[in-house]
Amino acid sequence: MTEYLVGPESDIAEGGRKVVACGETEIGIFRVKGELLAWHNSCPHRQGPICQGRIYPRVVEPLDERGEVRTLAYDETTQHLVCPWHGYEFNLQTGRGQGGRGSLRRARLKLEEGQIYVLL
Template identity: 70%
Template sequence: MTDYLVCDESDIAEGGRRVVQCGQHEIGIFRIKGQLHAWHNICPHRQGPICQGHIYARVIEPVDERGQVRLLQYDEGDQHVVCPWHGYEFNLETGRCNGNDRMKLFRAEIAIRDGAIHVIV
C-alpha cells in the first residue's frame, strides 16, 4: 500500500471536495456533516467520473392525496453526488445509489496525521 499526502484537513470546507490523483487511482474526498468521506472516482454504472459531479441535497417529491406531485423539496441532511455522465445519484456518506441498492461507490481509505489528509491505496 502507498500513502499519499493530499492537503491540510482544513483545506476541505463543509460541503466541499478535493479530487486527487494517487498513483493510478483518482480519489474524491468530501466533507459532509464535519466528517471526511473518500471515494474512488469511478461510477459503478459506466465508470464515469462520479466525484466530479454536482453535489445536491436529496430531492424529495411529496405526493398529495390524489397521488400527484405538487412540488419538489430537498433533504439538506442527505447530500448526494450526481454522476455527470448518466445522472446516477449516490449518498456521500454511505456511497449507496439512490434508486438502485445494488450499486455502491467504492470507499477509499484515508488517515489524518498531524492535521493533514493522507490517502492510502
C-alpha cells in the same frame, strides 16, 4: 498498502472537495457534516468521473392529504453526488446509488498532524 499525502485537512471546507491522483487511481475527498469521506473517482455505471459531479440535496416527493404528489422538495439533510456523464445519483455519505444502481467504492483516509493521507 501505500499512503498518499493529500494536504492539510483545513484545505477541504464544509461542503468542499478535493480530487487527487494516487498513483494510477483518482480519489475524491469530501467534507460532509464535518466528516471527511473518500470515494474512488469511478462511477459504477460506466466509470465516469463521479467525484467531479455536482452535489445536490436529495429530491423528495411529499404527499398531500389525498396521498398524491403535487410538488417536489429538497431534503436538505441528505446530500447526493450526481455523475456528470449520465446523471446517476449516489448518497454522498453512504455511497449508495439511488434505485439500486450500485455503490461508490470507499477509500480509506488517515489524519495525522493536520494532514490527510489516502491509504490504498
